[in-house]
Amino acid sequence: MTDLTDAYIVAPLRTPIGKFGGALRPLTADALMVHVVHALLARTGIPAGTLDDVIVSQSYASSEAPCIGRYGALAAGLPIEVPGYTLDRRCGSGLQAVINAAMSVQTGQADAVMVVGVESMSNIEYYSTDMRWGSRAGSVTLHDRLDRGRVRSQPQARFGVISGMPETADTLAREYDITRDQADAFAVRSHANAHAAWENGLFEAEVIPVDVPGSKGAVTTFERDEGIRPETTMDTLSGLRVIREGGVCTAGNSSQQNDAAAGCLVVSGAYLEQHGLTPMARLKGWGVAGCDPARMGIGPVPATQKALARGGLTLDQMDLIELNEAFASQALAALKGLGVADMDRVNVNGSGISLGHPIGATGVRILTTLLHEMDRRDARFGLETMCIGGGMGLAAVFERP
Secondary structure, X not given: OOOOOOOEEEEEEXXXXXXXXXXXXXXOHHHHHHHHHHHHHHHHOOOHHHOOEEEEEOOOOOOOOOOHHHHHHHHOOOOOOOOEEEEOOHHHHHHHHHHHHHHHHHOOOOOEXXXXXXXXXXXXXXXXXXXXXXXXXXXXXXXXXXXHHHHOOOOHHHHOOOOOHHHHHHHHHHHOOXXXXXXXXXXXXXXXXXXXXXXOOOOOOOEOOEEEEOHHHOEEEEOOOOOOOOOOOHHHHHOOOEOOOOOOOEOOOEOOOEEEEEEEEEEOHHXXXXXXXXXXXXXXXXXXXXXXXXXXXXXXXXXXXXXXXHHOOOHHHOOEEEEOOOEHHHHHHHHHHHOOOOHHHEOOOOOOOOOOOOXXXXXXXXXXXXXXXXHHHOOOEEEEEEEEOOOEEEEEEEEOO
16 A cells, blocks of 8 residues: 655645625525635746646535536636545534545645635525425425524434524533533633734734625725624623523524635645745544534544544644534533643633534634644643534644644
């Protein structure tokens, strides 16, 4: 068997993250993708024709831009010879796209793969399953694809009805003794960290502004994450109602739904040398695991354990840890399950609660933030780990070269 080669991450970047129905609402997912493709080509200076593939993660696909990996590549003007595809592992989609690209490079099937994660949750449509052959009588139903995808994340015949992801997070809160105050304090910290990152200029290298069209030809430049609330305090959060009676999850200590895109190149060492590129990291190892859909938020624990074991590493060796904040109680349960007590290395610039969780883009967004912070700190190892709706976890370790 041929030895695997290293797969390097180059030029990770992202758009600012828009609120649901906010600044990025006029831009569809394919438009956001095109913006990132152009930014990656401009930042790296590579010839577009040297790309072997384009992999795009999106969890709410639309037939308005089917197989957005191919559709968006063509819309961005890439040569028709450059192929593309789309994948969906729900919340872990973006990280899985990076992993897939790395595997193509590691096995010698590609030298350069462009990865983009994208989601326009503001533009997710309603749909009907009643109309194809007509309805004999009475009303038809329109489903909200955004909400329906959460309720239908597991086969009801096997697992029963789960009202939504907040129910799974409240289950973990009970099982891991996470209190409402602990969840709210975690959320306050997330907003404070994200706000401080912007105020200290830490996001400037990773964020690419987006021109958003408006009425009568007006254009607005969107430059800063829209969902951060620096005024958040324990007092303001304590006044919010819980989503489910007896639970701890509220709108204030849960992730947002958002619009954004992020991207990077994944390339071989030979390609680096040929095109004079400087890598930010290489993929050291990864792991994916399944878990009970009703406890989906604990997925980062077995996934991280797999990733570390396969790489011969320990959690103590991770200089930085990025754990997606689907819910504060879920994140705290995962940290408790992993035995992480040192919060000084966890989500140091905020995450899903403050920055937002644009599902298909989140995995690449987290990677982007992680690698730029690793570069500032001269860190060696960084861990990205995520829970996934439907009951999974995905984790990857990145090493600075």
